[in-house]
Amino acid sequence: xxxxxxxxxxxxxxxxxxxxxxxxxxxxxxxxxxxxxxxxxxxxxxxxxxxxxxxxxxxxxxxxxxxxxxxxxxxxxxxxxxxxxxxxxxxxxxxxxxxxxxxxxxxxxxxxxxxxxxxxxxxxxxxxxxxxxxxxxxxxxxxxxxxxxxxxxxxxxxxxxxxxxxxxxxxxxxxxxxxxxxxxxxxxxxxxxxxxxxxxxxxxxxxxxxxxxxxxxxxxxxxxxxxxxxxxxxxxxxxxxxxxxxxxxxxxxxxxxxxxxxxxxxxxxxxxxxxxxxxxxxxxxxxxxxxxxxxxxxxxxxxxxxxxxxxxxxxxxxxxxxxxxxxxxxxxxxxxxxxxxxxxxxxxxxxxxxxxxxxxxxxxxxxxxxxxxxxxxxxxxxxxxxxxxxxxxxxxxxxxxxxxxxxxxxxxxxxxx
Amino acid sequence: xxxxxxxxxxxxxxxxxxxxxxxxxxxxxxxxxxxxxxxxxxxxxxxxxxxxxxxxxxxxxxxxxxxxxxxxxxxxxxxxxxxxxxxxxxxxxxxxxxxxxxxxxxxxxxxxxxxxxxxxxxxxxxxxxxxxxxxxxxxxxxxxxxxxxxxxxxxxxxxxxxxxxxxxxxxxxxxxxxxxxxxxxxxxxxxxxxxxxxxxxxxxxxxxxxxxxxxxxxxxxxxxxxxx
Numbered sequence: 001x002x003x004x005x006x007x008x009x010x011x012x013x014x015x016x017x018x019x020x021x022x023x024x025x026x027x028x029x030x031x032x033x034x035x036x037x038x039x040x041x042x043x044x045x046x047x048x049x050x051x052x053x054x055x056x057x058x059x060x061x062x063x064x065x066x067x068x069x070x071x072x073x074x075x076x077x078x079x080x081x082x083x084x085x086x087x088x089x090x091x092x093x094x095x096x097x098x099x100x101x102x103x104x105x106x107x108x109x110x111x112x113x114x115x116x117x118x119x120x121x122x123x124x125x126x127x128x129x130x131x132x133x134x135x136x137x138x139x140x141x142x143x144x145x146x147x148x149x150x151x152x153x154x155x156x157x158x159x160x161x162x163x164x165x166x167x168x169x170x171x172x173x174x175x176x177x178x179x180x181x182x183x184x185x186x187x188x189x190x191x192x193x194x195x196x197x198x199x200x201x202x203x204x205x206x207x208x209x210x211x212x213x214x215x216x217x218x219x220x221x222x223x224x225x226x227x228x229x230x231x232x233x234x235x236x237x238x239x240x241x242x243x244x245x246x247x248x249x250x251x252x253x254x255x256x257x258x259x260x261x262x263x264x265x266x267x268x269x270x271x272x273x274x275x276x277x278x279x280x281x282x283x284x285x286x287x288x289x290x291x292x293x294x295x296x297x298x299x300x301x302x303x304x305x306x307x308x309x310x311x312x313x314x315x316x317x318x319x320x321x322x323x324x325x326x327x328x329x330x331x332x333x334x335x336x337x338x339x340x341x342x343x344x345x346x347x348x349x350x351x352x353x354x355x356x357x358x359x360x361x362x363x364x365x366x367x368x369x370x371x372x373x374x375x376x377x378x379x380x381x382x383x384x385x386x387x388x389x390x391x392x393x394x395x396x397x398x399x400x401x402x403x404x405x406x407x408x409x410x411x412x413x414x415x416x417x
Numbered sequence: 418x419x420x421x422x423x424x425x426x427x428x429x430x431x432x433x434x435x436x437x438x439x440x441x442x443x444x445x446x447x448x449x450x451x452x453x454x455x456x457x458x459x460x461x462x463x464x465x466x467x468x469x470x471x472x473x474x475x476x477x478x479x480x481x482x483x484x485x486x487x488x489x490x491x492x493x494x495x496x497x498x499x500x501x502x503x504x505x506x507x508x509x510x511x512x513x514x515x516x517x518x519x520x521x522x523x524x525x526x527x528x529x530x531x532x533x534x535x536x537x538x539x540x541x542x543x544x545x546x547x548x549x550x551x552x553x554x555x556x557x558x559x560x561x562x563x564x565x566x567x568x569x570x571x572x573x574x575x576x577x578x579x580x581x582x583x584x585x586x587x588x589x590x591x592x593x594x595x596x597x598x599x600x601x602x603x604x605x606x607x608x609x610x611x612x613x614x615x616x617x618x619x620x621x622x623x624x625x626x627x628x629x630x631x632x633x634x635x636x637x638x639x640x641x642x643x644x645x
Contacts, residue, residue: 003527010515327511330472331525331572332500334493410472414507 004341008348011317022313023353025306026393030354030386032299034361035368037382040292042365042375044285057099057241058135059251061258063234064273072107072233080264081234088261089130092239092254097246101239101254102130105225113218114179115167122163122216124180126225132158132191134240142174142189150221157185161192162216178218181228185220237272248274303390306353307397314346314401318408325405326413339406346398347391354390358383418481419580419611420446420469425478427464438464440634441478446613448579451606453614453625454636461634462615463584469613470503470582471495483579500528504573506583510565512557518544518568519553525576543571547601563594570601574610581605583614587621599624 012019063070063081070078084103092101105126113120125131132144139158149156157178164173173187225233237258241250251274258272318325325338362383365376427439438461446452456462467473468480471487472495480487483502490498499505504525512521522540523531531539544553547567557565566586573581583602587595603624606612614625622628630637 007515014515323511324513327507327513328524328528329496330470330499330505330507332496332498332528332576334496334528337528411467414472 004344005348007341008345011345012349012352018313019349022309023306023349023356025302025309026350026353026390027306027357027360029299029301029303029306030357030390031360031364032302033296034358034378034383034386035365035376036292036295036299038361038365038376038378039368039374040288041379041382042369042377043288045377046375047284047288057244057247059239059241059247059254060275061237061239061251061254061272062275063236064271066269069275070234070270072229077233078264078270080262080268081270082261082263083233084235084237084258088237088258091257092237095250095253097242097250098254099240099242100130100134101237102134103128103222103235103237104131105222105229105233105235107229110218112181115176118167120163120167120178120218122166122218124218124220126222126228127219128222131219131238134238136193137191138193139189139191141172142187144189144191145219145221150223153223154221155183155185155224156188156221158189158191158219159187160217160219161190163218164190166216180218180220180224183224183228191219251275303393307350307393310346310350310394311397311400314342314398315404317345318342318401318405321405322408322413325408326410326415329408329410330414335406338408339402342402342405343395343398346402347394350394350397351387351391354387357390358386361386418445419448419450419483420444420613421479421481422469423479423481425465425468425475425480427461427468427473428476438634439468439475439636442631442634442636444629444636446580446611448611449606449609451602451612451614451624451626452629453616453622453627454629454631455617455619455622456615456631457617460631462631465631465636466582466584466613466615469580470505471498500525500576502579504576504578504581506566506570506573506581506586508585508588510557510562510569512565512568512572514557517554517556518549518560518571521557521568522572522575524572529576539575540571543575544568546574547571548597561594563590563597566590566594566598567601570598570605574605579611581610581612583612585616586614587616587618595621 063078065075089101089103092098107124109121110124111119111121113124127145129145129147129150131137132139137160140161141164142158145156145158148154157180159167159173159178164170167173167178168176173190176187177184178187179185220228237254239250239254241247255272255274262271264270328338362378365378368374369376422442422444425439425442425444426437429436429438442465444465454462454465464473468475468487469482471482471490474488474490478488482498485498487495487498512518513524516524519537519540522543523536526536526539541550541553544550547570549564549567549571552560552564552568557568560568566589570586581602586602587598590598599621602612602614612625614621616622627638
């Protein structure tokens with residue numbers, strides 16, 4: 001076996017140009033597959049990173065009517081939805097897959113918030129003591145809400161970095177007074193989600209994903225919500241799962257706990273549902289995967305063509321080396337040995353082509369990512385599979401020439417000059 | 418008796434035409450003999466050697482080599498017989514260009530499954546015997562025609578064959594190298610190797626103990642022909 005491989009390498013080396021041209025089909029096929037796979041993997045990792053963030057693992061649970069979130073900007077307060085309390089939160093944080101949870105109220109598009117004469121149109125959230133931690137916010141300027149803020153009903157607010165930018169034009173927001181529902185609130189802090197959660201925008205679709213949460217947010221202690229809006233508004237719950245993989249499961253368990261408290265009647269389509277970002281990410285990944293699988297099939301055709309090229313050259317090689325085959329048979333090589341020799345040669349040729357193809361594919365994907373800015377990630381399992389697969393191509397397409405060589409009549413072979 | 422051919426016939430099909438190449442050939446070879454077969458081209462001498470060499474099967478007749486009947490033998494067994502009982506020397510040395518002298522000589526042992534160390538040892542021994550101890554690591558393209566032929570003889574001898582078959586072994590050599598090769602055959606025969614040589618040179622054939630002539634597929638013993 002080892003001898004055969006050594007001989008095969010010698011054969012390839014002695015016909016460098018021919019071997020390279022033969023391998024070209026395999027090289028191109030493998031290179032295109034590797035670069036496609038790298039792009040898919042890169043995109044997927046980025047989707048995951050953009051949507052899920054690394055480390056936040058936040059799942060939002062909100063009230064839904066059918067397939068739509070129940071939006072209190074437009075809807076009246078529903079009946080039969082009791083407010084959440086600490087007992088619910090304790091029950092959910094006791095779940096094994098949940099690290100922490102927070103109860104909050106939210107309006108997505110407020111029209112009653114102003115800074116001097118500038119209206120603010122982003123989101124307003126009344127948050128409990130856990131919210132910032134659960135969602136991976138850190139206070140970068142000023143301070144967070146204190147226990148005293150909650151107890152004394154202090155009219156304080158925290159803005160996120162986007163609001164600081166859009167409402168205060170980059171000026172230091174600390175100490176600025178904003179008007180919420182005609183009440184003055186003092187901005188005491190600026191919070192931002194830790195930088196690893198900041199999405200990277202490379203394409204229009206990334207941007208669309210991103211703007212959903214990009215208009216910024218103003219936070220006030222949840223104790224003010226009652227006076228700002230109405231009592232007993234259904235709240236949302238946000239939980240932090242222990243790992244990204246647990247997000248879906250944790251969300252579903254929490255949802256069933258919350259829904260068991262609803263008394264909305266049989267016919268109602270009101271229910272709490274979890275908005276699991278990792279699920280969205282998976283759906284998006286599936287979408288990119290299906291389109292790219294088609295590309296891989298197309299690239300595989302070039303592998304088929306490459307394989308046929310290998311078969312062609314091997315047939316020529318068998319004819320050229322008829323005398324050598326005859327001699328080997330004369331000194332006692334069995335058919336199986338001749339078969340193996342040619343099969344090994346084809347397999348070595350194509351595996352070598354496969355390795356070159358992987359290298360070319362890695363280079364190609366680097367160039368693609370340089371030119372288009374699309375992210376790429378090299379998949380090591382895919383590279384290994386590619387090399388194994390190209391070896392397999394050699395075996396499959398080398399079989400016919402090898403059988404032909406093994407079956408050569410030694411007399412005819414020796415007669416050939 | 419090492420080799421016994423009894424009424425061996427071989428026909429070839431040329432389209433629908435049956436062409437008889439060998440007609441009732443009878444030949445007995447004892448151990449240790451040195452035999453030459455002479456004949457013009459097309460007389461069937463190579464066909465006879467192919468049959469004796471286990472490369473082809475006779476159309477009719479019996480061919481026994483070392484007590485084993487060759488007709489009806491499986492191709493796998495034929496390969497093993499070629500490897501273990503026979504040694505071939507052709508007109509061209511037919512060395513594998515990618516292997517050095519030692520590896521070329523060791524090839525039959527590789528096919529037999531001998532370990533690498535033993536292979537090398539035996540091959541070096543054989544190269545020494547043919548007077549090439551200073552050329553062991555040389556590649557075929559670094560050797561002269563006569564040296565290549567001697568490597569080929571060493572290769573044929575490496576498997577300790579019982580019968581050495583030589584088909585025009587000096588045909589492609591200059592007279593000086595040819596003489597060396599013939600001396601080598603003589604020496605091997607004196608060491609007890611049975612040699613069957615095909616040639617159309619009288620000078621070469623005269624080295625042998627017995628000479629047979631083949632013409633139009635008919636083998637005749639030496640004396641009758643010489644009388645003619």
